[in-house]
Amino acid sequence: MQSQSPPPHSRRFAWASRNFRIQTAATVISGLGNAGAPIATAFAVMGGGGSATEVGYVTAARLLPTVLLLVIGGALADRLPRHHVMVAANVFSGLSQAVLAALVLGGHARLWHLLVLSAAGGAGYALYSPASGGMIMQSVSQEHAARAFPVFRMGQNAAQIGGAALGGALTAAVGPGWVLALDAACFLLAASLRFFLEAETMSAPEGGSMVRDLREGWREFASRRWLWVVVLQFSVLVACIGAVESVYGPIVAKERLGGAGDWGLAMAAYGVGLVVTGVLMARWRPRRILLVGNWGVFLFGLPALALAVAAPLPLLATAMFLSGVGVTVFGVNWMVALRQEIPEEMFSRVSAYDELGSYSLAPIGTALAGPAADALGLSGALWACALISLLLSAAVLLEPQVRRLARKSGADGTNDTNSANSTSGTSTPAAHATEPALVP
Structure with missing residues (x-):
């Protein structure tokens, strides 16, 4: 019997593989809980009489194990089936959040509970994130990347809107404990979805030691100047943004605005910006990828300024x-x-080094947010964050590879550069390191 051609709608969405659809849906679900959890945690600390410094300590407690364990998570995700790593990490995070929710709802939460369980959540994220990054990269072919990634980001960012608004509203209406319980439920539901990811598309376990794998990942990361320069920029940016969103924002909302509800609305507006721009990026394929991307970074400091x-x-x-x-x-x-x-076989390890560098100063930034506000005043600390963001956005453009890295020929039907070395999952690391798609 002659096979029938797929229906038009099937061909139209051929870029959305089964794994891509499952991973995107699971990311939206877990993102709904995660968007509200930082708001709930901050107000749980303040509701127990905690200060701005203690809010910073709890945030730092989550970030520290993330920084310490990310590269291990990246090595595991390139050696083991990525969906197994993600499911285990989601279950662990869901259980730790469930315990924290129970303590907060029962009125038994102490500062050390918040510190320990926030650290557990950070460990879960460190194991999950490199596997997730590798999975979403692996599930999208190079030719469809410019179409699929904006859709993934739109789904991911839409969860930020609903999660932040719901988290702020629930924290104001019924208290932070229920928001943490919702986060736990979202983690467990996302884990159940990821269980159905197709195992045959995952990276097979490799021989050799994990130390060797980590060295290979580091060489792959360090060989690209555009990569580590941007990551270095973000190591400071993320510290400033974390201080603003996790510490200063909730405090300003409590002292000058309407409390958790207003801060939730502000975070929801941030989410709206994420989503509506995703629609634009699904159609816009700029030639100089990082130059255009860094113009967006200039906007990062506006919340601190406001x-x-x-x-x-x-x-x-x-x-x-x-x-x-x-x-x-x-x-x-x-x-x-x-x-x-x-290269595809390096996705998770390079993603881990990317996140490790980007988050490396975040625990210090959040831990010092309270003391900085005491020393400079709250407004002074916010002005410092805004100024640092602006200066770093300008400084990274001094690197020629950041200005010149260009979209390669053939991606989503484009023919944007004169580069003949198009990338595939079988390309060698040396080729990538020596011949990035640069245009004058």
Whole structure:
């Protein structure tokens, strides 16, 4: 019998593989809980009489194990089936959040409980994130990357809107414990979905030692100047943004605005900026990937500036919206650059070094957020974060590879560069390291 051609709608969405659809749906579900959890955690600390310094300590407690364990998570994800790693990490994170929710709801949560269980959540994320990054890269072919990644980011970012708004509203209405319980349920539901990812498309376990794998990943990461320069930029940016969103924002909302509900609305505006820009990025394929992406980074400091000048909620929400625009412009172009330049067998390890560098100073930034506010005043600390963000955005453009890295021929039907070395999962690391797609 002659096989029938797939229906038009099937061909139209041929770029969305089964693994891509499952991973995107699971990411949306877990993202709904994660968007509200930081708001709930901050107000759980303050509800127990905690200070800004203690809010920073709890946030740092989550980030520290993330930084310490990311490279191990990356090596595991390139050696083991990635869906197994993600499912185990999601279950662990869901259980730790469930315990924290029970303690908060029962009125028994102490600072050390929040510190320990936040650290457990950070460990779960460190194991999950490199596997997730490798999975989404692996499930998208190079020719469809510029179409698929904006859709993934839109789904991921849409969860930020609903999760932040719901988290802020629930924290204000019924307390932070229920928001943490929702986060636990979302983790467990996401784990159940990821269980159905197709195992045959995962990386097979490799021989040799994990130490060797980590060295190979480091060589792959360090050989690309555009990669480590941007990661170095983000190591400071993420520390500043973490201090603003996890510590200063909730404090300003409590002291000058309407509390958790208003901060949730501001975070939701940030999410709207993320999503609507995803629609643009699904159609826009800029030639110079990182140059355009870094223009988005210039918008990252606007929330700190709005908080510093005690802007009313509408202006704060506008600043958050524009920051979300910048995050999506950068994030989609960054994903395209990684998918284009990094060999498939290295995805998770390079993703781990990327996140390790980006988050390396985040625990210090959040831990010092309270003391910095005491020393400089809350407005002074916010002005410092805004200024640092602006200066770093300008400084990274001094690197020629950042300005010149270009979309390669054949990606989504484009023919943007004169580069003949198009990337595939079988390309050698040496070829990627010596011949990035640069244009004058």
